[in-house]
Amino acid sequence: MSSHPQLCHSDCDDCPIRHRAVCAHCDTSELEELEQIKYYRSFEAGQTVIWSGDQMSFVGSVVSGIASLTQTMEDGRTQMVGLLLPSDFVGRPGRDGAPYDVVATTDLVMCCFRKKPFEELMARTPHIAHRLLEMTLDELDAAREWMLVLGRKTAREKIASLLSIIARRDASLTKRGMSGPMVFDLPLTREAMADYLGLTLETVSRQISALKKDGVIHLEGKRHVTIPDMGRLMEEAGDDTDGGFLV
Amino acid sequence: MSSHPQLCHSDCDDCPIRHRAVCAHCDTSELEELEQIKYYRSFEAGQTVIWSGDQMSFVGSVVSGIASLTQTMEDGRTQMVGLLLPSDFVGRPGRDGAPYDVVATTDLVMCCFRKKPFEELMARTPHIAHRLLEMTLDELDAAREWMLVLGRKTAREKIASLLSIIARRDASLTKRGMSGPMVFDLPLTREAMADYLGLTLETVSRQISALKKDGVIHLEGKRHVTIPDMGRLMEEAGDDTDGGFLV
DNA sequence: AATGGACCTTGACCCAGATCAAGTAGGACC
DNA sequence: GGTCCTACTTGATCTGGGTCAAGGTCCATT
Numbered sequence: 193m194s195s196h197p198q199l200c201h202s203d204c205d206d207c208p209i210r211h212r213a214v215c216a217h218c219d220t221s222e223l224e225e226l227e228q229i230k231y232y233r234s235f236e237a238g239q240t241v242i243w244s245g246d247q248m249s250f251v252g253s254v255v256s257g258i259a260s261l262t263q264t265m266e267d268g269r270t271q272m273v274g275l276l277l278p279s280d281f282v283g284r285p286g287r288d289g290a291p292y293d294v295v296a297t298t299d300l301v302m303c304c305f306r307k308k309p310f311e312e313l314m315a316r317t318p319h320i321a322h323r324l325l326e327m328t329l330d331e332l333d334a335a336r337e338w339m340l341v342l343g344r345k346t347a348r349e350k351i352a353s354l355l356s357i358i359a360r361r362d363a364s365l366t367k368r369g370m371s372g373p374m375v376f377d378l379p380l381t382r383e384a385m386a387d388y389l390g391l392t393l394e395t396v397s398r399q400i401s402a403l404k405k406d407g408v409i410h411l412e413g414k415r416h417v418t419i420p421d422m423g424r425l426m427e428e429a430g431d432d433t434d435g436g437f438l439v
Numbered sequence: 440m441s442s443h444p445q446l447c448h449s450d451c452d453d454c455p456i457r458h459r460a461v462c463a464h465c466d467t468s469e470l471e472e473l474e475q476i477k478y479y480r481s482f483e484a485g486q487t488v489i490w491s492g493d494q495m496s497f498v499g500s501v502v503s504g505i506a507s508l509t510q511t512m513e514d515g516r517t518q519m520v521g522l523l524l525p526s527d528f529v530g531r532p533g534r535d536g537a538p539y540d541v542v543a544t545t546d547l548v549m550c551c552f553r554k555k556p557f558e559e560l561m562a563r564t565p566h567i568a569h570r571l572l573e574m575t576l577d578e579l580d581a582a583r584e585w586m587l588v589l590g591r592k593t594a595r596e597k598i599a600s601l602l603s604i605i606a607r608r609d610a611s612l613t614k615r616g617m618s619g620p621m622v623f624d625l626p627l628t629r630e631a632m633a634d635y636l637g638l639t640l641e642t643v644s645r646q647i648s649a650l651k652k653d654g655v656i657h658l659e660g661k662r663h664v665t666i667p668d669m670g671r672l673m674e675e676a677g678d679d680t681d682g683g684f685l686v
Numbered sequence: 687a688a689t690g691g692a693c694c695t696t697g698a699c700c701c702a703g704a705t706c707a708a709g710t711a712g713g714a715c716c
Numbered sequence: 717g718g719t720c721c722t723a724c725t726t727g728a729t730c731t732g733g734g735t736c737a738a739g740g741t742c743c744a745t746t
Binding site for chain 2: 703704705706711
C-alpha cells in the first residue's frame with residue numbers, strides 16, 4: 193500500500209483496494225462519508241450479480257475474484273463485453289437500468305456503495321465526478337481496443353491478447369514488475385475465455401495447446417501459466433510491441 | 440428545432456446541431472463563452488482529422504458528414520471502433536493523446552471548441568461535466584453493443600445491424616418517425632462497412648445483395664436504401680425486437 | 687479406491703466467410 | 717462519344733474456425 197498512503201486507514205487489510213478505484217485524492221471527511229454508505233457482498237462462481245434491465249442500487253468495485261459483463265442473444269449466443277478484475281469499478285452513476293448482465297465468473301467479493309448517497313456525494317465533490325469520467329474513458333478505451341481484437345484478430349492472436357491482458361493486470365495488482373517471466377493462474381474457464389474472445393471453447397483449447405507447443409507459454413495443470421518472454425507473447429498478439437505496457 | 444428552443448439563437452441555421460451534444464441546458468452566459476472558443480473545420484472525404492497518438496487540441500461535434508474512429512494493425516488490418524454521425528461528440532476532456540485515428544469518411548464539417556478553455560468551463564460548470572459523463576456512458580454502451588455484433592453475429596446479421604443503426608439515426612436526425620418504410624442514403628462505402636463490421640468488402644456486397652433478393656431492403660443505385668419493414672430488418676439483425684428503438 | 691462430474695483435449699468433418707480473379711456500372715473529364 | 721477511375725458485383729476456390737463426437741484428467745464425495 194506504500195504507493196497510495198493517503199488511502200490507508202484502519203481497515204486497509206480488510207479491503208485493501210476498496211477506495212483506490214473511486215477516490216485516490218479523497219480527504220478524511222469524504223472517506224468517512226463513503227464509509228457510512230459502504231457494505232460488502234459476496235457471490236459464488238456462476239451467480240448473477242445484476243440482471244440486464246434491473247435497477248442497480250449500488251456502485252462499487254471488485255475486492256477479489258472476477259466478474260464479467262455479459263450480453264446474450266435470444267438463441268443463447270453470449271458475448272462478454274467486459275472483464276472486471278480486482279479494483280475495477282462497476283456502476284453507472286446517474287443511470288438506473290443495467291444494460292447487460294453482471295456475472296460472478298469466480299467466487300466474488302464486492303465492495304459496494306449505496307447508489308443514491310454516492311451520487312449525492314459525487315454531485316458536490318467535483319474531483320470524484322472527474323475521477324468517474326476518467327474511469328469511464330478508460331473503460332471506453334478498453335472496449336474499443338477489444339473491438340479490434342474481436343473484429344480483426346485470428347484465434348491465436350485473440351488468445352495471446354487475452355493472456356497478455358491478464359498477465360499485465362496480475363503484475364500490476366501484485367506489484368510484481370513486468371520484467372522476467374510472468375507466472376499466474378488463469379482465472380477463467382476455457383468457456384469463459386471463448387465468450388470473451390468470440391470463439392468456441394474447443395478453439396480456445398486448441399490454440400492454447402498450440403502456444404504451449406510453440407514455447408510461447410508453459411502450462412502446469414490446466415490453469416497455471418508461465419510466460420517466459422512477454423515480448424514474444426505480445427508479438428503473437430499482434431500488438432504494437434510498445435505502448436501496451438501502459439495499460 | 441422546436442424541441443430544443445433554449446438552444447436556438449442567432450446562428451441556428453449556420454450550425455443547427457452545434458450545441459445539442461454539449462449543453463442542452465446551458466444558460467446564456469455559458470453559451471456566449473462557448474461561442475468565444477468555437478470554430479469550424481472542414482475536411483475532405485478520406486482526410487485524417489486526428490492521428491492516433493497526436494495531441495488533441497479541441498473537442499467538438501460533427502455538423503455534417505461522417506467521421507470514424509479507426510484502429511490499424513501494423514500489417515494493415517483495420518477496424519472501425521466508432522462511427523460519428525452529425526451531432527455526435529468527439530473528444531476526451533482531460534486527456535491529451537488520441538488513442539486512435541479519426542478519419543473523415545465523407546466530406547466533413549466539425550464544430551470545434553478549443554480544448555483548454557473548454558476544460559476550464561467544464562471544471563466550473565457541473566452540468567456540463569455531468570453531460571460529458573452521460574455522453575461517455577452512451578458511447579460505452581454503444582461500443583459494448585457493437586462487441587456483441589463483432590464477436591457473435593453472422594455476416595448477414597452484421598449488415599442488418601448496421602443498416603438498422605443508420606436508419607434509426609437518420610430517422611432521429613431528420614425527425615422523421617420510425618413508422619412506415621424508411622428511406623435513406625448509405626453514407627459508407629462497402630469497404631467502410633466492412634471495416635466497421637469486421638468483414639471483407641466482398642462479403643458485405645454479397646450480403647447486401649442477399650438482403651435485397653429476400654426483400655428485406657430495396658436498393659436504387661448502390662446507395663439509396665428503402666427498408667419496407669423495420670421490424671423485419673431488426674429480426675434479421677438478431678436484436679431483441681423491442682428496446683432497440685430507444686437508442 | 688471407486689464413482690461421478692466438471693473441465694479440458696483431441697480428432698474428423700464441414701461450412702461461412704476470406705481470398706483471388708474477372709467483370710460491370712456510373713460519374714468526371716476530355 | 718470515348719476513356720478512365722472508383723466503387724461495386726459476382727464467381728470459383730480455399731481455409732480458419734465451428735460443430736460433432738469421443739476420450740482424458742483432476743477433484744470431491746462416498
